[in-house]
Amino acid sequence: MVIKEVEVKDIMTKTNLPVSDYAVNPYVGCTHACKYCHASFMKRFTNHPEPWGEFVDIKSWPEINKPGKYVGKEAFFCSVTAGSILPMKA
Numbered sequence: 001m002v003i004k005e006v007e008v009k010d011i012m013t014k015t016n017l018p019v020s021d022y023a024v025n026p027y028v029g030c031t032h033a034c035k036y037c038h039a040s041f042m043k044r045f046t047n048h049p050e051p052w053g054e055f056v057d058i059k060s061w062p063e064i065n066k067p068g069k070y071v072g073k074e075a076f077f078c079s080v081t082a083g084s085i086l087p088m089k090a
C-alpha cells in the first residue's frame with residue numbers, strides 16, 4: 001500500500017454532474033479494490049504503477065481563493081469516493 005501526500009492547486013473542480021456545481025475530492029485512490037468500483041478510472045490521472053486499491057494520494061491545497069463566489073452553489077464531496085452533496089453557505 002502506497003499512501004502519500006500530494007499538493008494540488010485547487011480543491012474545487014467545476015463539474016457537469018447534474019447534482020452539483022462543483023466536485024471536491026480530497027484524495028485519490030482507495031485501500032480497497034471493489035470489483036464494482038465506480039472510481040477506479042481515476043487511476044489514469046495518477047502516475048501510480050500500483051493497481052487500484054493499493055494507493056491513496058491525500059491532497060493538500062492552498063486557501064480557497066475568493067470563497068464568496070461559491071455561495072449558493074452546491075458541492076459534491078467525494079464524487080469519485082464515498083460522497084455527499086452539500087450546499088455552500090456564506
Ligand code: SF4
Pocket residue numbers: 029030031032033034036037038039040053080081082
Ligand atoms: S472507492 Fe469505494 S467502491 Fe471503489 S474500491 Fe474504494 S471502497 Fe470500493
